[in-house]
Amino acid sequence: MRATRKKIQNPWGGFLFVLPSIIAMAIFVYGMIGYTFVESLENRYNAYTTKIEFVGLVNYIELWSDPEFTHALSNLLKFTAVFMIGCMLSGLIMALLLEKGIKGEGFFRSTYLYPMAISFIAMGTSWRWLMDSARDDDATGLNYILKNIGLGALQSDWYTSEAGSMYAMALPAIWQMAGYVMALFLAGFRGIPDDLREAARVDGASEYKIYRHILFPQLSPTFLTVLIILGHISMKVFDLIFGIATKSYVTKVLAIYMWQTIFDFQNYAKGAAIAIVILLMIAVAVIPYLIYVNKTEEANK
Amino acid sequence: MSSDLAARVTQKLDVRTKKRLDGKGQFWLIFRYFALTILFVIAALPIYVMVINSVKGITGVSQSAAFIPPTSLNFEAWGPTWEVLREPMLRTLFFVTQSSIISAVIGAINGFVFAKWKFRGSNLIFTTFLFGMFIPYQAIMIPLTKFNQWAGIGGSIYVLVFAHVIYGIPICTLIFRNYFAAIPNELIEAARVDGAGMVRIFRTIFLPLSIPGFVVVLIWQFTSAWNDFLFAIFLTGGSPKLSVATTALNFITGSGNQVYYGNNMTASLIVSIPTLLVYLFLGRYFLRGMLAGSLKG
Structure with missing residues (x-):
C-alpha cells in the first residue's frame, strides 16, 4: 500500500506548486534582511555617498552613544511594558466577564473587537483630541471628563509631557488590541473541557480555586501566544504613534526614528542599523516560539 | 485550527x-x-x-x-472632505482589490500543499514563511524601494499591490493551510483511487470547498491593506499622485490642521467607513483571519 501510494503521489508536485512563493520569501524576506544588514555595516551616511566602504559594526556601536537612539529605545521599552500588561489585564478581564456566556455577549464582543478594523491614522484623530493636554477651564477630551466627574486632580498632559508620554501612548494601543487578547483568551477558556470544571465543583472547590488551579494552568499556551503577539506588535509600533504625535521627540520610538533617519536625513547606514536592532529584538522571542509551535504540531500528529 | x-x-x-x-x-x-x-x-x-x-x-x-450630540445634523464638512478623499480612496480600492485577489489565490495554492500535499522539508519551509509575518517591515524597506525602481514599478501604485501580495504570503498561506487541514484525507484517497492527480484534486475537490477560506483571506487582506500606512508612506514617498486613504488622511489631519476637529473627524470617519462596513457585515470572517495570526490550533 505504502509503495503504491508513493508512486501515485509525486512528492515534487507540491514543491513545484509552492516554488514561486519559496523564491519570493527567499528574496523579499531573507534576502532583503541580508541586504539591510550589509547596508548597516557600510558607510552610506547620506544620499551623496559615492565611495561605499565596509565599516563593520561601527554603526551599531555609534547607536549606543546616540542620545536620540537610547531615548527612543527607552521610550519603546516603557511603552511595551505598559502596553503588554494593560492589554493582558483588560483582555483577560473581558474574557472572564464573557466566558461563561451572558445575554448580549455577541454585542459586547463585537464592540470590543471593532478597533482592530480601523486604521490608527484615523483613530489617531479621536485620540489626539481625547488626550488633549489643556486643563481646567480649557479642558477638552479626557481631561474634561475627569474634571466633571470630580477627578480634576487626575488631569494629565497625556502624551505631551516627557515623563508620562509613553504611558499615555499605551492607552490607545491597549484600546485597539485588548479585544484581540479577549478573543484569544475566550478561545482558550472555551477549549477547556467542561468536565474539568464540573469535577472540581463536585469536589467542592470554590470558583476562585477553579480558575486559579484548574483553568489558568490550562491557558499557559494562550498566555505564551498573547505575549509573543503583543511583544512583536509593540516592537514595531509605528502608525499608532505617528497618527497621534507624528515625529514628536517625547514619543519617539525606534520605528519612528528609523523612518526619520531614512527620509529626513537620508542616513541609510544608520537607518538600516536601527531596523536590524528592531528585527533582532523580535527574532529572539519569535524564532524560539516558531520552533516550539512547529514541535507541538509534530507531536500532536 | x-x-x-x-x-x-x-x-x-x-x-x-x-x-x-x-x-x-x-x-x-x-x-x-x-x-x-x-x-x-x-x-x-x-x-x-x-x-x-x-x-x-x-x-x-x-x-x-x-x-454632546448635536441638536441638528450638519453635513457641511462631508462634501469638501469627500472631494479631497475621493481620488485617494478610489486609488486604494483599485490596488487593494487586486492585491487581495492575488494574495488569496497564492494562499490557496500554498495552503493546499502545506496541508495536504507535503513534501520532504515542507514543514520547515512553512515555518520559515511564518517568520515573514513577524518581521518589522523596516528591515526590508530600503532594498524594497531599490527593487521597485529596478523593476520599473517605483512611482506607480503597483508598488503597493506588489508589497501587499509578497508580504501577505505568510498569513494567507497560514489561513488556507489551517482551513484545508480540516478537510478529511479520505476525500483525497478516494480521488486518487480514481486516478486524479494533484492539480485535479486541488481544482475539483479543494477549490470548491474553499469559499469560506477565500472570504477570510480577502477580508483580511482588504482590511490590512486599506489600513496600512507603513508601506504606503515608505513606498510612495508621500507623493500626492500616489496618495492612498491613510496617507491622504494623514495629510489632512497632520500638523497645522489639527485645530479643525470637525473636518478632521469627518475625514477620519470617511476613511474608516469601508473597513467598518466589512467588519459589521462579515465580522465573523474577520475574527477568523485575526485568530489565524495567532498560529495556534
Whole structure:
C-alpha cells in the first residue's frame, strides 16, 4: 500500500506548486534582511555617498552613544511594558466577564473587537483630541471628563509631557488590541473541557480555586501566544504613534526614528542599523516560539 | 485550527438560568453587566466622538461640547472632505482589490500543499514563511524601494499591490493551510483511487470547498491593506499622485490642521467607513483571519 501510494503521489508536485512563493520569501524576506544588514555595516551616511566602504559594526556601536537612539529605545521599552500588561489585564478581564456566556455577549464582543478594523491614522484623530493636554477651564477630551466627574486632580498632559508620554501612548494601543487578547483568551477558556470544571465543583472547590488551579494552568499556551503577539506588535509600533504625535521627540520610538533617519536625513547606514536592532529584538522571542509551535504540531500528529 | 478558534469564541452558550439565582448569583450577574457596560463605553468613546463631531459642521465643534450630540445634523464638512478623499480612496480600492485577489489565490495554492500535499522539508519551509509575518517591515524597506525602481514599478501604485501580495504570503498561506487541514484525507484517497492527480484534486475537490477560506483571506487582506500606512508612506514617498486613504488622511489631519476637529473627524470617519462596513457585515470572517495570526490550533 505504502509503495503504491508513493508512486501515485509525486512528492515534487507540491514543491513545484509552492516554488514561486519559496523564491519570493527567499528574496523579499531573507534576502532583503541580508541586504539591510550589509547596508548597516557600510558607510552610506547620506544620499551623496559615492565611495561605499565596509565599516563593520561601527554603526551599531555609534547607536549606543546616540542620545536620540537610547531615548527612543527607552521610550519603546516603557511603552511595551505598559502596553503588554494593560492589554493582558483588560483582555483577560473581558474574557472572564464573557466566558461563561451572558445575554448580549455577541454585542459586547463585537464592540470590543471593532478597533482592530480601523486604521490608527484615523483613530489617531479621536485620540489626539481625547488626550488633549489643556486643563481646567480649557479642558477638552479626557481631561474634561475627569474634571466633571470630580477627578480634576487626575488631569494629565497625556502624551505631551516627557515623563508620562509613553504611558499615555499605551492607552490607545491597549484600546485597539485588548479585544484581540479577549478573543484569544475566550478561545482558550472555551477549549477547556467542561468536565474539568464540573469535577472540581463536585469536589467542592470554590470558583476562585477553579480558575486559579484548574483553568489558568490550562491557558499557559494562550498566555505564551498573547505575549509573543503583543511583544512583536509593540516592537514595531509605528502608525499608532505617528497618527497621534507624528515625529514628536517625547514619543519617539525606534520605528519612528528609523523612518526619520531614512527620509529626513537620508542616513541609510544608520537607518538600516536601527531596523536590524528592531528585527533582532523580535527574532529572539519569535524564532524560539516558531520552533516550539512547529514541535507541538509534530507531536500532536 | 483557526476556524475552530473562531468557532469557540462565537459559540452560543446556554445562558438561560436553570434555577433562580440566589443573592450572590444576582450580585455577580449585575456586576458583570455593570463592568461590561463600562468597557463598552470605553471601547465606543473614540468612534462616538468621531461620529458626532462629523455632523457639527466644519467650525461648529466647540471644544467642551464635543461629547454632546448635536441638536441638528450638519453635513457641511462631508462634501469638501469627500472631494479631497475621493481620488485617494478610489486609488486604494483599485490596488487593494487586486492585491487581495492575488494574495488569496497564492494562499490557496500554498495552503493546499502545506496541508495536504507535503513534501520532504515542507514543514520547515512553512515555518520559515511564518517568520515573514513577524518581521518589522523596516528591515526590508530600503532594498524594497531599490527593487521597485529596478523593476520599473517605483512611482506607480503597483508598488503597493506588489508589497501587499509578497508580504501577505505568510498569513494567507497560514489561513488556507489551517482551513484545508480540516478537510478529511479520505476525500483525497478516494480521488486518487480514481486516478486524479494533484492539480485535479486541488481544482475539483479543494477549490470548491474553499469559499469560506477565500472570504477570510480577502477580508483580511482588504482590511490590512486599506489600513496600512507603513508601506504606503515608505513606498510612495508621500507623493500626492500616489496618495492612498491613510496617507491622504494623514495629510489632512497632520500638523497645522489639527485645530479643525470637525473636518478632521469627518475625514477620519470617511476613511474608516469601508473597513467598518466589512467588519459589521462579515465580522465573523474577520475574527477568523485575526485568530489565524495567532498560529495556534
